[in-house]
Amino acid sequence: MAGDPGVTTSEPQDVPAQAIEDRVNNRSQRPSSDAFKAFMASHWAPADGALPARAEVAAHAERRRRAISERFPGERLVVPAGPLKVRSNDTDYRFRPHSAFAHLTGLGLDHEPDAVLVLEPVTAGTGDGGGNHASTLYFRPLAGRDTAEFYSDARSGEFWVGARPTLAALEALVGVPTAHLDGLEVAVTKGVGAREIGGLSVRLVRKVDENLDALVDTARYNTAQDPESLDLSVFDALDDELAEALSELRLVKDEWEVAQLREAVAATAAGFEEIVRVLPRAVAHRRGERVIETAFFAKAREEGNDLGYDTIAASGNNATVLHWIRNNGAVRPGELVLVDAGVEAESLYTADITRTLPVDGTFTDVQRRIYQAVLDAADAAFAAARPGLKFRAVHAAAMEVLAARLEEWGILPVSAAEALSDEGQQHRRWMPHGTSHHLGLDVHDCAQARRDLYLDGELTPGMVFTIEPGLYFKAEDLAIPEEYRGIGVRIEDDVLMTEDGAVNLSAALPRTPEDVEAWMASLR
Numbered sequence: 001m002a003g004d005p006g007v008t009t010s011e012p013q014d015v016p017a018q019a020i021e022d023r024v025n026n027r028s029q030r031p032s033s034d035a036f037k038a039f040m041a042s043h044w045a046p047a048d049g050a051l052p053a054r055a056e057v058a059a060h061a062e063r064r065r066r067a068i069s070e071r072f073p074g075e076r077l078v079v080p081a082g083p084l085k086v087r088s089n090d091t092d093y094r095f096r097p098h099s100a101f102a103h104l105t106g107l108g109l110d111h112e113p114d115a116v117l118v119l120e121p122v123t124a125g126t127g128d129g130g131g132n133h134a135s136t137l138y139f140r141p142l143a144g145r146d147t148a149e150f151y152s153d154a155r156s157g158e159f160w161v162g163a164r165p166t167l168a169a170l171e172a173l174v175g176v177p178t179a180h181l182d183g184l185e186v187a188v189t190k191g192v193g194a195r196e197i198g199g200l201s202v203r204l205v206r207k208v209d210e211n212l213d214a215l216v217d218t219a220r221y222n223t224a225q226d227p228e229s230l231d232l233s234v235f236d237a238l239d240d241e242l243a244e245a246l247s248e249l250r251l252v253k254d255e256w257e258v259a260q261l262r263e264a265v266a267a268t269a270a271g272f273e274e275i276v277r278v279l280p281r282a283v284a285h286r287r288g289e290r291v292i293e294t295a296f297f298a299k300a301r302e303e304g305n306d307l308g309y310d311t312i313a314a315s316g317n318n319a320t321v322l323h324w325i326r327n328n329g330a331v332r333p334g335e336l337v338l339v340d341a342g343v344e345a346e347s348l349y350t351a352d353i354t355r356t357l358p359v360d361g362t363f364t365d366v367q368r369r370i371y372q373a374v375l376d377a378a379d380a381a382f383a384a385a386r387p388g389l390k391f392r393a394v395h396a397a398a399m400e401v402l403a404a405r406l407e408e409w410g411i412l413p414v415s416a417a418e419a420l421s422d423e424g425q426q427h428r429r430w431m432p433h434g435t436s437h438h439l440g441l442d443v444h445d446c447a448q449a450r451r452d453l454y455l456d457g458e459l460t461p462g463m464v465f466t467i468e469p470g471l472y473f474k475a476e477d478l479a480i481p482e483e484y485r486g487i488g489v490r491i492e493d494d495v496l497m498t499e500d501g502a503v504n505l506s507a508a509l510p511r512t513p514e515d516v517e518a519w520m521a522s523l524r
Contacts, residue, residue: 044145051172057106058175060256062129065104069131071245075201077119080209084113098208099441100246105174108348111164115139118187137176138184141167193223203242247448250440252462260349265494265505267343268351271299276523288331289313300343308342308350309443319488320472333360338488352443352466353506354492361520366483368513370471374489377401377469381435385502392455395435398469403427411480436465461499468492
């Protein structure tokens with residue numbers, strides 16, 4: 001393509017070549033004159049210096065830090081929020097802190113990229129809340145309006161991304177002493193070394209911030225008695241134990257967490273109502289699944305922080321694809337649409353609910369037969385969920401119902417009893433996933449917990465988890481009668497374990513086929 005007349009396309013010989021990392025700013029035409037800089041630094045109203053009230057979550061977060069402190073006395077614990085992540089070129093994803101960081105600080109939303117919580121060991125009983133550690137939150141605070149960062153930094157400048165809290169404001173909000181991020185390197189690496197030579201052990205939540213991983217690994221290497229034979233896998237095991245402990249700390253939710261989950265569930269229920277309302281428009285659109293997806297997303301952004309995970313909006317045979325998130329298919333009358341979606345509250349706690357809906361408001365006989373089998377399996381799982389029983393008992397109860405129905409329909413190649421044995425499992429062809437998982441800050445919460453505390457653990461009041469059996473009969477599955485092919489059904493509810501048994505947090509959304517049909521009619 002020819003250039004403009006009179007414009008040369010080559011760089012003058014006396015201009016140094018531009019570094020590749022600087023070229024992302026080629027689109028910017030920001031002035032650089034001293035006059036501009038002086039003018040930009042002047043005539044701004046003073047920032048509001050009022051300190052916020054202490055957040056309700058602060059007391060709960062302090063108890064969580066105390067619990068993890070008791071687990072690792074005498075060791076420095078480093079928990080990063082994580083950096084911004086590039087989506088494409090010079091644009092970032094909306095920031096979400098790592099869940100362990102959010103749990104220990106109470107901070108959600110998007111105002112603490114690069115922040116790091118450091119728990120420094122102190123004399124036993126003299127730390128935060130009488131624990132073994134003194135906590136400090138390292139953070140990049142608000143830049144003054146008289147600084148170049150205010151108007152020149154597109155990632156952190158107030159002119160570009162809005163105000164950020166000051167160190168004092170954040171400390172007042174979360175009840176944790178704060179310090180500038182510039183001091184983090186020293187705080188993390190000072191005194192690191194083998195205990196045999198008087199050094200301090202450091203545990204880090206890894207794979208959150210690559211720069212922090214490298215900083216800690218370098219400190220370990222530089223302070224090793226014999227760096228050449230240093231086995232970093234030993235330190236990886238220490239870090240894994242911290243990740244494990246932080247995950248297990250979330251197995252039982254406190255009352256504040258339960259309240260946040262209730263809010264997320266309520267917003268999710270409202271999102272499902274929007275889905276029903278847009279079904280006629282979805283049918284008329286060539287990518288009707290996207291119509292459903294975006295209707296729910298709008299509610300998630302209106303009522304919460306974001307989606308808790310990518311929405312599954314799967315119509316027809318797509319409903320048999322367990323993690324269908326392309327959502328680019330048509331929505332046709334006479335078919336079912338399976339929607340698995342959750343609103344993430346501003347606290348970052350998420351709901352996780354699935355409903356399977358008849359597109360035109362009425363189940364066919366075959367659809368109803370499959371739907372009722374899944375509902376009966378879910379009800380059996382609810383009945384099995386009692387304090388003191390094993391977590392895995394919930395799944396077992398649901399599988400007994402589904403295996404019996406598959407046998408009754410002549411689909412199982414063996415008896416239900418044989419299929420349910422460890423040597424069988426043929427029924428899992430049509431129900432391959434687990435019936436339950438923990439729920440909280442992550443949609444699959446507590447994932448690093450030990451097996452004996454998760455699958456083999458006992459149900460305890462305060463646990464929040466899903467119950468979500470399903471049946472998935474793929475259109476290409478020749479092992480089943482033709483009338484079943486292309487139908488996928490899942491029913492998923494969010495459950496709070498109490499002393500009296502399971503409480504369905506998502507009970508506001510209809511579950512029986514009759515109630516689903518009546519509810520859809522009332523909204524359409």
